[in-house]
Amino acid sequence: MLFSEHNFINKTGPKGSIEVICGSMFSGKTEELIRRLRRAQIAKLEVEIFKPTVDTRYATTEIVSHDKNSIQSTVVEMSSAILLLGTQTQVVGIDEAQFFDDNLPEVCNILANKGIRVIVAGLDMDYMGRPFGPIPNLMAIAEHVTKVHAVCVCCGAPANYSYRISTGNTRVLIGEKESYEPRCRNCFYQGNK
Ligand SMILES: Nc1ncnc2c1ncn2[C@@H]1O[C@H](COP(=O)(O)OP(=O)(O)O)[C@@H](O)[C@H]1O
Numbered sequence: 001m002l003f004s005e006h007n008f009i010n011k012t013g014p015k016g017s018i019e020v021i022c023g024s025m026f027s028g029k030t031e032e033l034i035r036r037l038r039r040a041q042i043a044k045l046e047v048e049i050f051k052p053t054v055d056t057r058y059a060t061t062e063i064v065s066h067d068k069n070s071i072q073s074t075v076v077e078m079s080s081a082i083l084l085l086g087t088q089t090q091v092v093g094i095d096e097a098q099f100f101d102d103n104l105p106e107v108c109n110i111l112a113n114k115g116i117r118v119i120v121a122g123l124d125m126d127y128m129g130r131p132f133g134p135i136p137n138l139m140a141i142a143e144h145v146t147k148v149h150a151v152c153v154c155c156g157a158p159a160n161y162s163y164r165i166s167t168g169n170t171r172v173l174i175g176e177k178e179s180y181e182p183r184c185r186n187c188f189y190q191g192n193k
């Protein structure tokens with residue numbers, strides 16, 4: 001990945017940053033993203049929120065957690081569209097980031113180097129336990145990475161894997177409890193034997 005010269009930031013420049021919230025399904029990524037964005041709104045900062053077109057499970061204009069907590073958002077087809085945000089924007093939130101294209105880290109870098117606080121949430125691994133989309137590269141360039149955990153549905157331990165219970169081996173398969181279970185390492189690999 002090559003970062004272009006307009007990404008250069010000097011000592012006296014604005015203080016943007018990248019935060020990544022990652023983990024398995026049901027680990028609380030969206031709730032944590034909404035919590036941070038709400039606090040920014042309370043602080044009267046100009047906030048814009050984006051999600052990819054692929055995930056319109058509950059709503060097209062909102063980010064919605066599994067507990068139906070929600071916040072207004074804009075659906076975009078590709079990561080470069082995020083750069084078209086308003087000039088006053090101070091905080092950018094991005095949910096379901098695993099579904100974005102490989103340019104997302106570059107887009108986040110450009111925003112952060114302009115002084116914007118960028119908060120990104122997404123699955124770190126797919127249903128096979130493989131690093132998912134642009135998330136690994138985002139984790140590498142972020143100032144702060146928060147890994148959240150669900151509760152393993154098999155044994156109650158902290159879960160960091162999303163075990164697919166429905167059939168289908170395409171990487172992208174939109175779904176919830178009918179298709180996925182959060183599982184710990186042990187229960188995930190037992191299930192995949
Ligand atoms: N096995 C589980 N472990 C933890 N939380 C769960 C589980 N099953 C359902 N939940 C619910 O999911 C919520 C988290 O939802 P959400 O923030 O949308 O997660 P994520 O975005 O990581 O998929 C929890 O607060 C909890 O109420």
Ligand SMILES: Cc1cn([C@H]2C[C@H](O)[C@@H](COP(=O)(O)O)O2)c(=O)[nH]c1=O
Pocket residue numbers: 024025026029030055057122123125126127128162171172173174175176180
């Ligand atoms: C593991 C895995 C998940 N998905 C899909 C399933 C859901 O629609 C989203 C994740 O949503 P959440 O807010 O993190 O619960 O991703 C997928 O397409 N492929 C996978 O491997």
Ligand SMILES: [Zn+2]
Pocket residue numbers: 152153154155156157183184185186187188
């Ligand atoms: Zn377990």
